[in-house]
Amino acid sequence: xxxxxxxFGQRRGSALRSLxxxxxxxxxxxxxxxSTSVAKGQETPADSIRHQxxxxxxxxxxxxxxLEEGTPxxxxxxxxxxxxxxxxMSRVALRYRQVVGGNAEADVGLRGGHAWVFRGEDRWRFxxxxxxxxxxxxxxxxxxxxxxxxxxLFGALLFIGTHVSLSLEPRxxxxxxHSRGGDSGRSSSNVVSIEIQEAAxxxxxVHF
Numbered sequence: 001x002x003x004x005x006x007x008f009g010q011r012r013g014s015a016l017r018s019l020x021x022x023x024x025x026x027x028x029x030x031x032x033x034x035s036t037s038v039a040k041g042q043e044t045p046a047d048s049i050r051h052q053x054x055x056x057x058x059x060x061x062x063x064x065x066x067l068e069e070g071t072p073x074x075x076x077x078x079x080x081x082x083x084x085x086x087x088x089m090s091r092v093a094l095r096y097r098q099v100v101g102g103n104a105e106a107d108v109g110l111r112g113g114h115a116w117v118f119r120g121e122d123r124w125r126f127x128x129x130x131x132x133x134x135x136x137x138x139x140x141x142x143x144x145x146x147x148x149x150x151x152x153l154f155g156a157l158l159f160i161g162t163h164v165s166l167s168l169e170p171r172x173x174x175x176x177x178h179s180r181g182g183d184s185g186r187s188s189s190n191v192v193s194i195e196i197q198e199a200a201x202x203x204x205x206v207h208f
Contacts, residue, residue: 049207052163055081055089057205074098079203087117091131109135115155123159128152133175143182149175149193163208169201 059077075097083089095109115129135147153171160166173195180188 049083049086052207053083055079055083055165055205055207057081057167057203060202060204074100079205081205086120089115089117089127091115091129093131104140105138107135107137109133111151113151115153125157125159127155127157129155131171133173135175139182141182143179145177145179147175147177149173163206165205165207167203167205169203170197171201172196 057079059075059079062075062077075095077093077095079091079093081089081091090112091114092112093110095107097107097109099105111131111133113129113131115127117125117127119126130153131151133147133149133151137145137147139145151171151173153169155167155169157165157167173193175193177191177193178188179191
């Protein structure tokens, strides 16, 4: 078993490109949805959470990848939130990633947890919490890996309409990964990984 820690210098370019993709996507989404903003006299965001406790969202980076031509990487991420009160929510997320071509691989991830709002201002909600992480990955050579871990997080949610919000969630991810099998003849391995995600996760959600 050995520990792996991030080398931020090598990943900076990739992180900036990923974050840039998110910003482009969100700019287009906001332009399309701005007409749905809450008119004066309608429900406040706090009322929306109380009367519409369900929240379903998608990752902006996943949407961008689906629209990008020529990429062998396909990624789908769906997020669900249930607001038990205006300051507490339970959370679950499912991710499926597939790479086609010569380096074909598949990756499935599941996470779930809780978060609490520690500050609310008009349309903004700032929250903190954590998730438990589980995942499975299969490589082209037949090698498979299983992972489990924890992910403390901090998030900011902005209502851009009664039923629409954007949230930003930077997070630290600590995982234990067990790998085995494959054509290379390598024995099984165990890795502990602690890293900050390359780009903050940007989520577009609807509330109902």
